[in-house]
Amino acid sequence: MNWTLEVVPLPVTDMDRAKEFYANKAGFTVDLDDEVAPGMRIIQMTPPGSRCSLAMIEGMPSAPGMKEMAPGTLQGLQLCVTDIEAARAELTGRGVDVSPVRHVGATGWEDGKGETWNSFMSFEDPDGNGWVVQEAPSELSER
Structure with missing residues (x-):
């Protein structure tokens, strides 16, 4: 049986501001923006080429047994690209504050x-949720 990662909840304070950031600055596709029940809104977005989406949810209780995540607490989600310099130029061209490209060396970063596999950059959304972008060879990154 396959266990696929399909949707990751994204905790934000302002859904419209987050939607603008992810769609217009990070380049994600808005798959859904809907009030699914009275007072319950879901925005679902997908990074280009990904099979996993982000979901921002407003007005819906957490699933039984799950704790609420505070905005800005989602850290380290990793996106893979085949050309990290081109990805960095794309993000900075859209106004995203992106770290320099770094790698892990003998003394740390x-x-x-x-x-191969050892080039990274990072950025944050307006709430402080942190992302890592890694360069991955194309023949190995599409699984």
Whole structure:
């Protein structure tokens, strides 16, 4: 049986501001923006080429046994790209504050690209949710 990761909840304070950031600055596709029941709104967005989406939910209680996540507490979600410099240029061109490209070296994080699978950058959304972008070889990244 396959266990696919399809949707990740994204905690935000202002859904419209987050939608604008992810759609217009990060380049995600808005799949759904709907009031699914009175007072319950869902915005679902997908990064380009991904099979996993983000969901921002307003007015709906957490699933039984799940704790609420505060805005800004989602950290380290990782996106993979085949050209990290092009991805960085795209994000900065849209006004996203992106870290320099770094890699893990002998003494920790070092500036510049590393070897295969070892080039990273990061950015945050307006609430402080943190993202990592990793360069992955195209022949290995599409699984």
